[in-house]
Amino acid sequence: xKLRWALADGWTITLRDLKHWAAQPWQVVFGLxxxxxxxxxxxxxxxxxxxxxxxxxxxxxxxxxMFAMTMLFGLEATYTAVTTDADRGxxxxxxxxPMAGSAVVxxxxxxxxxxxxxxxxxxxxxxxAVGWRWHEGIGPALGAFGLLLxxxxxxxxxxxxxxLVLRSPEALMALQILVWPLGFLSNVYVSPQTMPGWLxxxxxxxPLSATVSAxxxxxxxxxxxxxxxxxxxxxxxxLALTAxxxxxxxxxxxxxxx
Amino acid sequence: MASDLAVHVEGLRKRYGDxxxxxxxxxxxxxxxVHGLLGPNGAGKTTAVRxxxxxxxxxGGRALVDGYDVARQxxxxxxxxxxxxxxxxxxxxxxxRDNLVMFGRLFHLGKREAGRRADHxxxxxxxxxxxxxxxxxxxxxxxxxxxxxxxxxLRPAVLFLDExxxxxxxxxxxxxxxxxxALVSDGTTVLLTTQYLDEADQLASRISVLDQGRVVAGGTPxxxxxxxxxxxxxVVVRADADLAAAAAVVKGVAAAEPEVDPDGRxxxxxxxxxxxxxTDVVRTLDARGVAVEDIALRRPTLDEVFLRMTEVPA
Numbered sequence: 001x002k003l004r005w006a007l008a009d010g011w012t013i014t015l016r017d018l019k020h021w022a023a024q025p026w027q028v029v030f031g032l033x034x035x036x037x038x039x040x041x042x043x044x045x046x047x048x049x050x051x052x053x054x055x056x057x058x059x060x061x062x063x064x065x066m067f068a069m070t071m072l073f074g075l076e077a078t079y080t081a082v083t084t085d086a087d088r089g090x091x092x093x094x095x096x097x098p099m100a101g102s103a104v105v106x107x108x109x110x111x112x113x114x115x116x117x118x119x120x121x122x123x124x125x126x127x128x129a130v131g132w133r134w135h136e137g138i139g140p141a142l143g144a145f146g147l148l149l150x151x152x153x154x155x156x157x158x159x160x161x162x163x164l165v166l167r168s169p170e171a172l173m174a175l176q177i178l179v180w181p182l183g184f185l186s187n188v189y190v191s192p193q194t195m196p197g198w199l200x201x202x203x204x205x206x207p208l209s210a211t212v213s214a215x216x217x218x219x220x221x222x223x224x225x226x227x228x229x230x231x232x233x234x235x236x237x238x239l240a241l242t243a244x245x246x247x248x249x250x251x252x253x254x255x256x257x258x
Numbered sequence: 259m260a261s262d263l264a265v266h267v268e269g270l271r272k273r274y275g276d277x278x279x280x281x282x283x284x285x286x287x288x289x290x291x292v293h294g295l296l297g298p299n300g301a302g303k304t305t306a307v308r309x310x311x312x313x314x315x316x317x318g319g320r321a322l323v324d325g326y327d328v329a330r331q332x333x334x335x336x337x338x339x340x341x342x343x344x345x346x347x348x349x350x351x352x353x354x355r356d357n358l359v360m361f362g363r364l365f366h367l368g369k370r371e372a373g374r375r376a377d378h379x380x381x382x383x384x385x386x387x388x389x390x391x392x393x394x395x396x397x398x399x400x401x402x403x404x405x406x407x408x409x410x411x412l413r414p415a416v417l418f419l420d421e422x423x424x425x426x427x428x429x430x431x432x433x434x435x436x437x438x439x440a441l442v443s444d445g446t447t448v449l450l451t452t453q454y455l456d457e458a459d460q461l462a463s464r465i466s467v468l469d470q471g472r473v474v475a476g477g478t479p480x481x482x483x484x485x486x487x488x489x490x491x492x493v494v495v496r497a498d499a500d501l502a503a504a505a506a507v508v509k510g511v512a513a514a515e516p517e518v519d520p521d522g523r524x525x526x527x528x529x530x531x532x533x534x535x536x537t538d539v540v541r542t543l544d545a546r547g548v549a550v551e552d553i554a555l556r557r558p559t560l561d562e563v564f565l566r567m568t569e570v571p572a
Binding site for chain 2 (some may be wrong): 016090103258
């Protein structure tokens with residue numbers, strides 16, 4: 001009974017977000033256009049200047065990285081949604097209602113994941129249009145998308161935790177200072193081997209890099225590093241992040257009553 | 259605890275760091291009444307409401323809402339309360355009706371029942387025409403009314419209104435006041451926090467004055483007013499030259515030295531026996547030929563009470 005209500009309430013909150021899409025279709029379209037613009041900008045603007053292993057096209061190489069970047073940017077959407085609700089008192093209203101306490105978070109998580117699936121699909125379509133392909137068959141390709149969504153899932157908890165701790169929609173700028181270097185200090189655009197030693201090591205250990213390497217491997221796209229444990233790392237990193245930030249998020253949510 | 263108490267609070271304590279927000283807060287609210295919680299900024303009003311609405315855990319003391327302990331039976335309490343905070347806690351993107359349906363579903367109403375309740379509440383709060391419009395296009399008063407409506411979906415026994423008219427223009431404030439009065443006539447118990455004295459005066463049948471985390475005075479608005487010196491008499495003379503003469507007359511009946519306001523040509527003083535004082539002043543002024551523009555007996559305003567009760571000792 002309790003579980004049924006938890007699911008029903010979670011779905012009601014998810015539905016709320018889906019209604020936001022319906023109410024603001026342009027916002028969704030612009031969000032997708034932004035992702036598409038990134039693909040075109042990096043694919044055609046910078047692509048010519050960067051040499052890709054194996055001499056393949058830069059866009060073949062770029063797309064898995066762009067997918068992962070989009071998953072990373074999703075953090076900002078999660079953060080904004082959670083802090084806006086807290087700021088407007090909507091979170092307090094939910095907490096003073098006889099609904100399942102988990103629903104707020106479950107609803108947020110499922111809405112953000114749905115959003116990510118749609119965004120990934122749009123980017124993949126755009127990628128196919130500019131010459132990106134997967135070469136290892138549909139199974140590994142789906143596996144790669146799964147790993148990307150796993151990364152998004154892990155970052156979801158980081159976003160919720162940060163939002164509950166910082167509690168200010170205005171701190172989004174500060175968050176971007178964290179997010180952008182995390183995106184660029186990786187193997188998404190250039191090889192970590194071209195960076196100064198310590199920076200390259202850092203970029204190599206970036207969870208984003210693990211997911212990107214694994215996705216490149218599974219899509220059969222050109223990659224900086226041959227083989228290795230890319231897929232394993234792309235599973236372990238997000239699980240580790242979730243193991244840290246999920247309990248932290250639950251604790252931060254409970255601490256709202258202190 | 260008597261069963262006609264909708265809220266019963268004993269010795270509630272809450273500290274933030276080493277600063278006490280509630281310091282032995284006691285409160286009894288009779289069912290079916292509006293109780294005003296009045297106090298300056300930082301007196302602990304919002305903390306008190308947040309504890310009662312199960313949003314905040316107190317460090318000590320006991321609080322019952324509709325007979326249920328907020329710390330031990332929060333789920334029961336949540337089924338019986340509505341909360342209107344300082345911001346309109348509604349979804350800005352959705353329309354008014356979608357908001358009410360969403361909250362109704364979260365209150366575990368069936369789909370059809372949630373829709374029916376939403377339509378009923380929109381109608382009741384004069385929002386039926388705006389039900390489909392996104393809330394971000396609502397005026398401040400409309401938002402607050404929708405917020406009220408969302409708090410009433412389950413017909414709560416106790417409604418907490420935490421400074422419900424803060425930031426509203428006079429029109430919005432009147433809209434909210436009218437809505438609150440309508441609620442009370444339905445039998446809902448309302449605990450209202452406010453820093454606006456006229457708001458407490460207008461809406462509340464009893465008032466508790468809160469200062470530094472505890473109640474420093476309580477009673478009906480009239481009781482509170484008479485506690486600081488009872489009635490005053492105001493005399494406004496027609497000519498500046500008569501001001502001194504009028505002051506002398508008023509002084510004859512006053513309980514304290516009259517205050518003279520030359521700009522308003524007004525003499526004002528506290529009096530003990532209101533009717534005798536008025537008769538006496540009218541008669542004497544007439545006998546001495548002082549032309550008078552206005553004479554009035556009045557009670558002190560709640561502002562005067564409030565400032566007196568929450569004075570910081572110098």
